Amino acid sequence: MKILKSVQKVPGGLMVIPLLLGATINTFFPKALEIGGFTTALFKNSATALIALFVLCNGAQIDVKQAGKPLYKGVVLTLVKFILGAAIGWIVGKTCGMQGILGLTPLALVAAITNSNGGLYAALAGQYGDSTDVGAISILSLNDGPFFTMLAFGISGLANIPFIAFIAVLIPILVGFILGNLDEDMRKFLANGQTLLIPFFAFPLGAALDFRTIIKAGLPGLVLGVIVVVVTGFGGYLSTALFGKKKAVGAAIGTTAGNAVGTPAALALADPSLQPLVASATAQIAAAVIVTAILCPLLVSYLDKKDKAKSTAGVGI
Numbered sequence: 617m618k619i620l621k622s623v624q625k626v627p628g629g630l631m632v633i634p635l636l637l638g639a640t641i642n643t644f645f646p647k648a649l650e651i652g653g654f655t656t657a658l659f660k661n662s663a664t665a666l667i668a669l670f671v672l673c674n675g676a677q678i679d680v681k682q683a684g685k686p687l688y689k690g691v692v693l694t695l696v697k698f699i700l701g702a703a704i705g706w707i708v709g710k711t712c713g714m715q716g717i718l719g720l721t722p723l724a725l726v727a728a729i730t731n732s733n734g735g736l737y738a739a740l741a742g743q744y745g746d747s748t749d750v751g752a753i754s755i756l757s758l759n760d761g762p763f764f765t766m767l768a769f770g771i772s773g774l775a776n777i778p779f780i781a782f783i784a785v786l787i788p789i790l791v792g793f794i795l796g797n798l799d800e801d802m803r804k805f806l807a808n809g810q811t812l813l814i815p816f817f818a819f820p821l822g823a824a825l826d827f828r829t830i831i832k833a834g835l836p837g838l839v840l841g842v843i844v845v846v847v848t849g850f851g852g853y854l855s856t857a858l859f860g861k862k863k864a865v866g867a868a869i870g871t872t873a874g875n876a877v878g879t880p881a882a883l884a885l886a887d888p889s890l891q892p893l894v895a896s897a898t899a900q901i902a903a904a905v906i907v908t909a910i911l912c913p914l915l916v917s918y919l920d921k922k923d924k925a926k927s928t929a930g931v932g933i
Contacts, residue, residue, distance in 0.1 A: 623815075631739045632913050634815040638822025639906065649823055659819055666817035667735045668788045673809030674738070675792025676802065677747035685748040689859060690755025693869050696855045697759055700848055701729030702768035714893065719836035720843075723890055724897035727879040728844050728904045730764040732756060733871035735821055736909060742810045744920050745865035750810075751793075754786045756869065765879050824874060825906050833903035840900050841907025845870040849915050864920035871908040877901050 623629040638659070641648055649660040678686060705726035708716055716722055734757050741749040796803035829837075849870025856866035880897040884890045 630743065630811070630814045631736065631818045632910065634818040635822035635825075635909060638819040639825040639827060640822075642823045642825060643827045646826075658816075660823050661820065663735065663817045663820040663824070666813050666820075667738060670742070670809060670813040670817060671738055671750065671753060672788040672792035673806040673813070674742055674747050674750035675789035676796030676806040677810070678751050678789075678793050678796065679747075680793075680797045685859075686751025687755060689748060689856075690752035692855050692858055693752060693852055693866065694756050694759055696851045697732055697756075697848055697869055698730050698764050698768070700851050701726050701764070704729060704843075704847070705768055714890075718839060719834070719896070720840055720900065721893050721897055723880055723883065723893045724836075724840060724900045725843070726768045727765045727876050727883075727897065728840050728872045728901045729848060730768060731759050731873050731876035731879065732848075732869045733873040733905070733909065733912075735817060735873075736871050736912065737868045739814045739818065740868035740913060740916050741865050742814065744868070744916055745863060749863070749865045751789060754789050757784075765883060821874075821909075825909070827906065829899065829902040829906060833899040836896075837900040837903025838907055841872070841904035841911065844872050844904055844908050845911045845915055849912060853919055864916050864918075864923055867916045867919055868912065870912045870915060872901060872904045874905050877905065 623633050650656055705722040708720070708725060709722040711717075714722060716725070734753050737756060738750055738753050741752070792806060796806065833840075847870075849867040852866035852869040853864065854866070856863045877898055880890070880894040880901070884894050
């Protein structure tokens, strides 16, 4: 059986197939992965640890002479997410009010668009980019949590959250970076983790999702997910021209992370007037998490093939 080759034929297959498998089991057999022991530890609760090891392995591939590139890329991609999310939320809020349009409120739009799935970005960056693209997550992780959404709404008070998240993500990358630059053999040894770990943390990421969330959120939730993928996916892709050459991996920011589901409630604590919008926004964002996790890898794969085809055609000419 050619399992690996079959999986690799699917766009983003190393990430998408295990993720969908995990989501399917969690939707229809939610208790199956909660029996404890090694089973729960590996297939349900391991995502954060394995992603940390993944970014460490990628950090080891960053040459000290290229240290500035990951930071530069991270700043650009983070700004793209924030500016697009803030602009869309502001426009909808000013023209349609806080009740929004087509069932989508500014609260749901900004929270979903300004946030990105760091684990999915890292996986796609490792597959379609290079170590500097993966290293950009040290900056991109700043959009985890409600901070940028609060900035977009003109609310402050949780500035320490993204700073802590930044430090927490940076340390494994820094450890890998140091090891890889101190010992070339260590760099080669850790290089294996760039591919090996992807399906193993994709599955528990999927095991935290439930397909029924899409049904609960209805059409607005699906639309929100598509908006995130299209607007920030293509926005990230086009912005990579600032790196010297457009790269499909820039579209990997076209996602919404699972932690964005808690953002509406966090904002409502700071501004109680938002409380009536929390329930619908939460369900819609949860749907967007699933939709973007499925569509974003497909978009990145499509753009990568398109760019390679253009490159090949150019060489032929």
